[in-house]
Amino acid sequence: MKTIYILWLRQIKRYLRSRSRIVGSLGQPLLFLLALGYGLGSTFKAAGEGNYFTFLAPGVIGMSIIFTAIFSGIELIWDRQFGFLKETMVAPVSRLNIMVGRTLGGATVATMQGLIVFFITLFFGFRPENWALLPVLIIFMLLVALLFTALGTAIASVLEDMQGFQLIMNFLVMPLFFLSGALFPIENLPSVLTVLVGIDPLSYGIDSFRSILSGTASFGLGLDLSVLVIVTLFCLGLGSYLFSRIEV
């Protein structure tokens, strides 16, 4: 328990110390909010879909979580390259605990980042329907963050160096984000797209944020929760397995 805590704490400290990383990673969500939120607003309204900014805000929160989470998981590669991984790998602590501590730390960081973006959307005039649901929102954010941190860790466990990073961004993270319904409504899509959106776990995360924040859901919270929990457990299992096989 203590070891999980110290591994968690390490991730948090590293995050809080890298101000430039915190600020830097807010650039992208801001850009999406401004460019798309305002740029597409009138078109969206004209199509009878309502306020685009309100629609987009939960999607952009989801975006900042998935990016930060996967990145936190992938940070493992740095630990390996800078040698610190060896120090944890020879410690008398089960690799499962190491993986869990790291992943919880990364997920906490991603959730904080998501909350910062949430507060930024408030600044731009976004209002949640029901403030009392904020704790529920945070739980769902943590769940999404856990899922993708574990996924990032699983991927980092099999990569030797940062060479593959671009590949992961372009062929995993970007598709997960763009096919999640973060940017567009997922009703009445061409059937191929409907299938892709349906198998993207982030879709369920964003759907949950949207139903908590604005009361509009496509899948419903129950389904969201079930899918997220199952996929998160799967990613944690996979991550632990691959992590336990690392040789340094």
Add this chain to the structure above:
Amino acid sequence: MSTEDVNRPKADGTIINVSGLIKKFGEFTAVDNISFSVKRGEIFAFLGPNGAGKSTTIKMLTTLLHPTSGEITLDGHNPVIDSSAVRRSFGIVFQDPSLDDELTAWENMEFHGVLYGVEKLLRRKRIEELMKFVELWDRRDSLVKEFSGGMKRRLEIARGLLHHPKVMFLDEPTLGLDPQTRNHMWNYLKELNKSEGVTVFFTTHYMEEADRVAQRIAIIDHGKIVASGSSTELKERTGKSSLEEAFLELTGKTIREEEAGSIDHLRSMRRMWRGGGKK
């Protein structure tokens, strides 16, 4: 179970047993069928030219690499099968950097102490003691990335000494350290060896260091053990008056070809130039 109980010297016998150990990286055989054993409470030096296979052997002993074949037991446990039992019984100072640059010196120590389950009061006390010992106590709140190479090395050594294991592996621990710190460190280790019976397994390229502290020495070259025994025995066998000459006699005078593409080697090359002070 406190670290103290575990470390009480036990009945005689061997603590490290290696037989027929082989490690291949693809086609290349880094460790080529070596066998040796280390006695409980012994100070054992593992010497050899660059690329001989010392670090690779240590990585297999410490669960970081799986052997291609061969048998290892460390305090009766097999690192492949029973890795957690093995991890509970050793401490290690790596040849390559292994600190977290984004944490402070003190945080690196604390992290280690918690991972190794050193109880809080003892941990805090030892951290202060050891950081004073390596003269980093004044810099305890500095981020490690602001440290010089020698300071980082000193911190790694202090960290390695924070928990008192049954076996201490030190892979070129004194590399880049000034003579004062080296002396200091060996005195501490010898004391630990005496008082708690900690077995010490180390590598070094300083022959006079091995001569002075090691009770027994094994020399490895091209992945094979070419000689072993006490320093006196090695000198007698080769008819030389110093361990350095005996070492050169046993391993030849040619500089080792570096295997292409190995980061490990680029690093050790770099260190050779820096450390050797030759132009």
